[in-house]
Amino acid sequence: MKLVVVSAGLSVPSSTRLLADRLAAAVDRRTPADIQVVELRDLAVEIAHTFTNGFAGKALAAAQDAVAGADGLIVVTPVFSASYSGLFKSFFDVLDKDALVGKPVLIAATGGTARHSLVLEHALRPLFAYLRAVVVPTGVYAASEDWGAEGLPERIERAAGELASLATGLSAAGAHAPGGSGNDASDGFETDAPGGFEVVPFEDQLAKLSPSAV
Numbered sequence: 001m002k003l004v005v006v007s008a009g010l011s012v013p014s015s016t017r018l019l020a021d022r023l024a025a026a027v028d029r030r031t032p033a034d035i036q037v038v039e040l041r042d043l044a045v046e047i048a049h050t051f052t053n054g055f056a057g058k059a060l061a062a063a064q065d066a067v068a069g070a071d072g073l074i075v076v077t078p079v080f081s082a083s084y085s086g087l088f089k090s091f092f093d094v095l096d097k098d099a100l101v102g103k104p105v106l107i108a109a110t111g112g113t114a115r116h117s118l119v120l121e122h123a124l125r126p127l128f129a130y131l132r133a134v135v136v137p138t139g140v141y142a143a144s145e146d147w148g149a150e151g152l153p154e155r156i157e158r159a160a161g162e163l164a165s166l167a168t169g170l171s172a173a174g175a176h177a178p179g180g181s182g183n184d185a186s187d188g189f190e191t192d193a194p195g196g197f198e199v200v201p202f203e204d205q206l207a208k209l210s211p212s213a214v
Contacts, residue, residue: 001027001031001032001033001034001071001072001164001167001168002033002034002036002069002070002071002072003024003027003028003033003034003035003036003070003071003072003073003074003167004035004036004037004038004066004067004070004072004073004074005020005021005023005024005035005036005037005038005073005074005075005076006020006038006040006067006073006074006075006076006088006091007020007037007038007039007040007076008040008041008076008077008078008084008085008087008088008091009039009041009076009078009110010041010078010085010087014078015078015110015142015144015147016076016077016078016109016110017037017039017076019076019108019110019140019142019156020037020074020076020108021037022156023074023076023106023108023140023156023159023160024037024074026156026157026159026160026161027072027074027106027160027163027164029160030160030161030164030165031164031167031168033072036066036070038063038066038067038091040087040088040091041087042059043059043060043063043091044087045057046059046060047060047087047090047091047094048090050094051090051093051094056094060094063091064094064095064096064099067095067099067100068095068096068099070103071103071104071167072103072104072105072106072163072164072166072167073100073103073104073105073106073133074105074106074108074163075088075105075106075107075108075124075128076108076109076110077108077109077110077124078109078110078111079109079110079111079112079116079119082116082119082123083119083123084109084119084123084124084127089127092127092131095131097131098132099131100128100131100132100133101131101132101133102132102133102134103133103134104133104134104136104163104166104167105128105133105134105135105136105163106135106136106138106139106140106159106160106162106163107120107124107125107128107135107136107139107140108120108139108140108141108142108159109124109139109140109141109142110141110142110143111141111142111143111144112143112144113143113144114141114143114145114146116141116143117141117143119141120139120140120141121139124139125139134166136159136162136163136166137162138155138158138159138162139159140152140155140156140159
């Protein structure tokens with residue numbers, strides 16, 4: 001499994017990077033992973049230049065390729081003004097619009113108070129839904145008081161398990177899609193969607209609901 005971790009922490013050391021590392025380690029315990037960390041702090045200048053000249057620098061281009069080629073993503077941002085950081089958003093703004101289609105993503109955030117925990121649902125989850133990623137059910141938020149307290153390790157383990165299961169499941173499905181090693185039939189429906197998902201035409205779904213189909 002190729003796992004890419006995107007960390008938007010700004011300080012050194014960073015609680016955002018600490019949470020990212022703990023999540024990656026938890027995933028690796030479930031399924032062996034080739035882990036690559038993308039530190040957005042180091043890419044800030046190249047990200048800004050991309051907005052003005054339209055071209056990604058060498059380091060940013062490498063990070064973009066890593067994200068696009070990953071089997072799964074862990075994305076972690078500090079909370080600023082009740083939302084993700086501008087640097088975090090800017091990185092995903094300069095990605096190819098189809099880079100995350102069908103890709104499993106674990107969302108996480110850090111903040112100074114538990115009152116920001118809803119950032120996962122009102123900011124991060126909608127962002128990655130818009131990018132057509134597959135966001136795991138459990139997001140992980142860590143406030144300052146969560147470190148060393150009960151609850152955080154359990155959330156980390158649950159979210160990591162969901163990402164590992166989803167990423168390995170999609171990889172297996174892709175192997176049986178047309179062009180994959182399995183090449184199994186699927187009741188005549190198309191299976192060339194990202195991740196090997198079965199695409200059922202809408203009219204066929206409606207036909208199954210009609211009285212004559214019962």
